[in-house]
Amino acid sequence: MIARLLRRRPRSRSSRPKAVEEAKLELTPMIDCVFLLLIFFMCNLEFVKQDGLIKAFLPKDRGQSTGPSVTDLGEVRVKLLWCAPGTTIETEDRDVGEVVLKIEKNVYPRSGATPDWEMLYLDLVKMRDIRDRSGNPDALPVIIDARPLVPHAAVVGALNACVKARIKDVTFAAPERPF
């Protein structure tokens, strides 16, 4: 009896049903998700590049002073003033080649009221034409002279009007006090 038991071979594993042995991991949904993630990150990288750039140059010397401006059309000075609402600007003693724009405190830009950039553009085009007619081969230099508390958006608005008027030589006035 014992000898018969010893002689008996252990049960083979192959006797299990075949379906259990061939269990496989389903990879298709995971690959789908991974591809979706890949596409998402690729698209996301593209969105970052939607911003634009406006080129400008700083003066190669120490900068233009904010003192009394010149009276000829050798250069155009765009002044951005930071005033209280309702303030009027004196226009009588304004120099030739000087454009003054008023930016009102607590109004711009949150309320959506913006300075008249179209007027600035038309003024710049007019001045550029005067310069072209004078036979001066150099590009008309424009200096943006903004008060320290003026919002950056207003300065970019003025810069945008210069680019629109095809003025390439745009510089910024140095501040009144040294840095």
Added chain:
Amino acid sequence: MKLTRRPAEEARTDLNMTPMIDIVFLLIIFFLVVSELSTLQLEEITLPRADEAEPIGHEHGDHVLVNVREDGTIRIGGRSHSREQLTDWLAVESDAAGHEASADATHAPSKLHVTIRAHADTEFENVQAILGACSENGVYRMRVMATRE
């Protein structure tokens, strides 16, 4: 002529997905890291609007990006800089970029390009501080970042 049937094992052709999944995972990690680095450079800032802004193309030469938050904080590469630190940092960067040929070697303009990415509502004096630091270090090539939308 005698046609023999192929064994069952030969007929089963399984596509090995493992190398493809490896590559896809590597790509995902790459994009994750790159997007993380790009957010370090680009702070969460509301940019001013400008219709004439040129799309950002391929960059030539040495470029640095300076972010200015609404409260005037200057951020470069995810770190805040004071105005003095900015001046020192620009001095190092402009020297590294090299200078243009000039008769006056001490005031030769730098080849460095500076891109200012300032919040629309920040006061212009915060941007002026950067312009001043650029001017001190002979950097005159600058660009202002804006949104076209």
